[in-house]
Amino acid sequence: MPTAADTSTLTIALVGNPNTGKSTLFTALAGVRQRTGNYPGVTVEKKIGHMEYAGQRWALVDLPGTYSLAPRSLDEMVAVDVLLGRRDDVARCDAVLCIVDASNLERNLYLVSQVLELGLPTVVALNMTDIAEDRGLKIEAARLAERLQIPVVPVQANKARGIDSLTAAIHGAVRQPAPARSSCFPPVFVAEVDQLEKELNAGANGNAESAVPRYLAERILLDAGGYLDQAGIARTGSSGATSSDREKIRTHVQAARARLAEAGFPVPAVEAMARYDWVGSMLAGVVARPAQRQESRRKKGHRQSVSRSLGQAPVLGVHHQAICGRLGN
Ligand SMILES: Nc1nc2c(ncn2[C@@H]2O[C@H](COP(=O)(O)OP(=O)(O)O)[C@@H](O)[C@H]2O)c(=O)[nH]1
Numbered sequence: 446m447p448t449a450a451d452t453s454t455l456t457i458a459l460v461g462n463p464n465t466g467k468s469t470l471f472t473a474l475a476g477v478r479q480r481t482g483n484y485p486g487v488t489v490e491k492k493i494g495h496m497e498y499a500g501q502r503w504a505l506v507d508l509p510g511t512y513s514l515a516p517r518s519l520d521e522m523v524a525v526d527v528l529l530g531r532r533d534d535v536a537r538c539d540a541v542l543c544i545v546d547a548s549n550l551e552r553n554l555y556l557v558s559q560v561l562e563l564g565l566p567t568v569v570a571l572n573m574t575d576i577a578e579d580r581g582l583k584i585e586a587a588r589l590a591e592r593l594q595i596p597v598v599p600v601q602a603n604k605a606r607g608i609d610s611l612t613a614a615i616h617g618a619v620r621q622p623a624p625a626r627s628s629c630f631p632p633v634f635v636a637e638v639d640q641l642e643k644e645l646n647a648g649a650n651g652n653a654e655s656a657v658p659r660y661l662a663e664r665i666l667l668d669a670g671g672y673l674d675q676a677g678i679a680r681t682g683s684s685g686a687t688s689s690d691r692e693k694i695r696t697h698v699q700a701a702r703a704r705l706a707e708a709g710f711p712v713p714a715v716e717a718m719a720r721y722d723w724v725g726s727m728l729a730g731v732v733a734r735p736a737q738r739q740e741s742r743r744k745k746g747h748r749q750s751v752s753r754s755l756g757q758a759p760v761l762g763v764h765h766q767a768i769c770g771r772l773g774n
C-alpha cells in the first residue's frame with residue numbers, strides 16, 4: 446500500500462487551541478508562501494501555506510483555533526471535515542501538526558486526545574517553551590512522546606527555534622502508520638459507538654468513501670444539540686439516506702444515550718471525564734515544578750491542587766485504567 450510519503454504533495458493540517466502560536470508557527474514554516482481565502486459558504490478563513498522539505502512539497506493548512514473538535518456550528522464543522530478528508534476543496538490530510546502551549550498542557554492535551562482518535566500520523570509541537578521555563582515548569586518531552594506514542598518536539602515559534610527538529614519529525618511521522626491505541630472512553634461507551642457506526646454505515650456497502658468515519662459516529666452520540674444533531678444527522682449519512690433512515694438513526698442515538706446514562710456514563714459528561722482522566726495519566730510525572738521553599742499551610746494546599754491539575758495525583762491514573770476500553774482496531 447502506498448504511504449503518504451509517496452504522494453507528490455504532503456498535506457499537513459495545523460490544529461491547536463487559540464493563542465498557542467499556531468499562526469506564528471505556520472509563518473515560521475511557510476514564510477511568505479501563504480494564501481488566504483475563505484471556505485465557501487462559511488465565514489472561516491482558509492489559510493494554506495507551502496514549503497519544501499527533503500525534495501517534497503508540503504501544503505500546510507492553518508485551521509481555526511479551537512479547544513475541542515466537537516462541532517457546534519457549520520463553521521466549526523469545517524475544521525473537522527478538513528481533518529477527516531471530507532472537503533472537496535482541500536486535499537486529504539497526510540498528517541496533523543498539533544500545536545500545544547507548554548505552559549498550559551492540561552487544557553491543550555484535551556484537544557490532542559480528540560486529534561489522536563482521527564487515526565492520522567500526528568506530531569505535537571510543544572510551543573511557548575520559553576514561557577513554561579519562565580514559570581519554572583520542567584517538561585519531559587521525551588516521556589510525554591512515549592506516552593502519546595507520537596513525536597513531541599519542543600519549539601519556540603516566535604524565535605523560530607526547534608523548526609528543523611519539527612519538520613524532521615513530521616517527515617518521519619508520515620512514513621509510519623499511526624499506532625493502534627486504546628480509547629480513553631469506558632468500554633460501554635466504545636461498544637455504543639461500534640453499534641452506531643454500523644447502523645450509520647448499513648447502506649454504505651463497504652464503500653469507504655461514503656462511509657461515516659468513526660470519529661463522527663462518536664460525535665453524533667456525544668453532541669446532543671450539537672451541529673450534527675441540528676443538521677439532522679443527514680449531513681453525515683450516505684448520500685442515499687432517506688428521512689426514515691434518519692429517523693431510525695435518531696431513535697437509535699436517543700436509546701444509546703439513555704443506556705449510557707443508565708450505566709452511569711451520561712453524555713456529554715462522559716467525554717470530559719474520560720479525556721481529562723486520560724490527560725492526567727499522560728501528564729503524570731511529565732511536568733515538574735522547581736523545589737518549593739517552606740510554605741504556609743494555605744500555599745501548600747494550593748500547590749497540591751496545582752499538582753493534581755498537572756496530573757500528578759496517582760488516583761487519576763488508577764481511575765483512567767479502570768474505565769479504559771480498547772478500540773476494535
Ligand atoms: N513567548 C512566546 N510567544 C509566542 C510563541 N509563539 C507565538 N508567540 C506569540 O503568541 C501570540 C499568539 O500567537 P499566534 O500565532 O497568533 O497564535 P494562534 O492564535 O495560535 O494563531 C503572538 O503574540 C505570538 O508572537 C512562543 O513560543 N513564545
Ligand SMILES: [Mg+2]
Binds near residue numbers: 468
Ligand atoms: Mg492564528
